[in-house]
Amino acid sequence: MNKLKFAPHKTSAMLVTRKLRHDTPHLTMGGIDIGMSKQMKLLGLTIDENLTFNTHVANVCSKAVGIYKQLSRAARVSWGLHPEVIRSIYTAVVEPIVLYAASAWAPASNKLGVRSKLNSVQRSFAQKMCRAYRTVSLNSALVLAGILPLDLRIQEAASLYEARRGVCHPALAGGEIERVASALQMPHPAERGAIELRHLVDEEQYRANCDFDVRIFTDGSKIEGKVGAALSIWTGATETKTRKLALPSYCTVYQAELLALCEATREALKRRETSCAIYSDSMAALLTVVNPEALHPLAVESRDAIYRSSIQNKSVSLFWIKAHAGLEGNERADSLAKEAALKSKRKPDYDMYPVSFVKRFIRMDTLDEWNRRYSTGHTASTTKLFFPSAVEAYRTVRKLSITKELTQALTGHxxxxxxxxxxxxxxxxxxxxxxxxxxxxxxxxxxxxxxxxxxxxxxxxxxxxxxxxxxxxxxxxxxxxxxxxxxxxxxxxxxxxxxx
Ligand SMILES: [Zn+2]
Incomplete structure (x- = not known):
């Protein structure tokens, strides 16, 4: 007979406080003492009682070093794994391990102790990536490997997380960042009817799918750095209404296309006619609208308008049409969108900064800081002969096919x-x-x-x-x-x- 044995589950508590002098509470549960511990692991993040995150950094670094040891058995200066393979492993495996939950512990990466731990991990990978001698400095190795310092990547990940939550970046001068809709704004799953998207590749297919009370053609455009969107609304064989929408120049075409689609669904909801077709040549924007899981605020609003139309017994059909296939309505929407981009002087209809825009600024901050470290550092004097700026080097180095001889010359080692x-x-x-x-x-x-x-x-x-x-x-x-x-x-x- 087998006997089952149960180990008593160990439960413990942790006290987090800023106070230097404090009493440690004595906790019991059901008459059993709950011990106090110095650290605990929560969703893969090791939290210690002083919130230093030193243990967490030590854990992730030792994980990364483990991977490095396995790699170094198979990657020597003159034979073994190709540097590109090591780079892929580094960016796809090692960096994500280190960056995990970065937004929670990013402030710790400013501490010298933490930084030197991260540096030593990164140095070994960088050295393998550019096939450099082990004596090469971190500055040289990073520049030649074309990877950004880990502590800066951690800051980057944290800033991006903040941006996604809508926290303003200084470069935006108080502007608002586009945030994904919260799950609470989404309709109840029972109300998320599937929205069909049909594809029309030529005029013939269009003719077979144009029997609607109203047809709305939408388009978004970015031209000469300016962004606009437009609607061309048709009843029967005539265009009965047009709408031009203005967006600021930092917006993307994707945002413009989505805004046009969203306006079209609002229009469909507002009108008395019972059947409406919306045409767009942007597959990306249409797929976002029909995907019930997509949280883009404009897509959520579009789906809501389509759903509310259906409650009023009105049908709204979505069509993808091939761009420049000679459809009159599509050509109209296209030229109206270009006009809206180039000529509009009114207040933008939509002015949310795309996250990609903020991302660019965050990356620029990173490159600036890296360049400052590189150019003021005392190491890498030979590398600086070839690459006086780390930013320029970052752009060039991936285009070079780095060999061990070239690295010897570029590092002096x-x-x-x-x-x-x-x-x-x-x-x-x-x-x-x-x-x-x-x-x-x-x-x-x-x-x-x-x-x-x-x-x-x-x-x-x-x-x-x-x-x-x-x-x-x-x-x-x-x-x-x-x-x-x-x-x-x-x-x-x-x-x-x-x-x-
Ligand atoms: Zn000589």
Whole structure:
């Protein structure tokens, strides 16, 4: 016979207080003591009694280090996993682990202790991504790997969370951010009738689907950086009414299309006619409207209007029509929307900032801060010869195919006499060309007579003189990048052989 044994479930409480002096309460439940604990785990977030989140950071970092250890068995400088694979694993697995619940503990990431923990985790991944030597500084490794500092990513995630909750960003000057509708604003599930969306690809299909009392064509447009939307309303063979809607320039076309659809459903609800068709050429906006789970405020309102029309025994049908298929109504809506975008001077009909707009500002803040750290930091002096700005580097680096030789040159950490002497692998930092000159990246690329012929070749083919001020252009410009990279790699190989 099997016996079942039950372990008494351990229950404990935690006291969170700002007070330095306090009494610890004695809690009992059903006569059993409830012990006090120093930390607890709630939905995957470790909360400690002083809200330092040190334990949480330690936990996520050790998880990330675990992944790193497994990866490093399969990724060495000269063989193994491709850096792009490591990057994918980093962005898809490691970063999300660390960023989990970032909005709750983001303030902790400003603390030096927490930051250095995050840095050491990130450094190891970055170093593998650009196949750099282990001595490479965090600044160099991040720039060459093209990843943003983890603590800044944490701040970013927290700011984005705040933005989604509608907390204003300073760049918006008090403007309101578009927030998803709350589940409470949604109709009761029983009232969420399925809304059908039909596709019409040509005039013939349209002719078969135009037997309605009212037909409303909608369109949204972004032109010369300006945004507008419009409705063209038809009864029978004539256009009987038009509406132009203005939106501020920061709005997206998607918002404009949704606004037009929403206005069309309001119009359908208002009118006496019993059958109404709404046509739009924006599949994205239509799919948002018909998806009962979509929480975009304009979509929620549209569905509500369609539902209320149906209660009044009016039918509202939605159609997707192919853009520029020569349908008169669609062409009208299109040109009206363009007019609304270009000519409208009145108060916008809808002025919510899209979250994507705020996201751009948040990313700009991150890049600024990263650049400040990079350019004021004492490390990465060789990397700065090629990439004086971290922001520019972030744009360029993904387009380069980084090899271990290129990384050696871009970091200065490689088989160069000066580096080898610094790390006590060689006694003499001098170059083979001249005992009084140190062999480092800038000497090898710019001055060393041994590589004069290759240098001349590059100068001939790029029209640029090989000097310190031109290194940034040579590596960033699409035109010169490959020829310059080949030159660099050839020299690094040569010097590595010489010093090995
Ligand atoms: Zn030399």
């Amino acid at each position: 490689g088989g160069f006499s000066e580096y080898l002497t610094r790390f006590k692998c060689k006694d003499n930092p001098a170059c083979a060309c001249d005992p009084s000159v140190a062999e480092n990246v800038s000497h090898l690329l710019l001055d060393c007579p041994i590589h004069g012929q290759d240098r001349f070749y590059v100068e001939q083919h790029t029209g640029l003189k090989m000097e310190a001020g031109n290194l940034e252009i040579l590596i960033s410009s699409k035109k010169y990048r490959d020829i310059f990279a080949n030159y660099v790699i050839k020299i690094v190989r040569h010097v590595n052989n010489r010093n090995s």
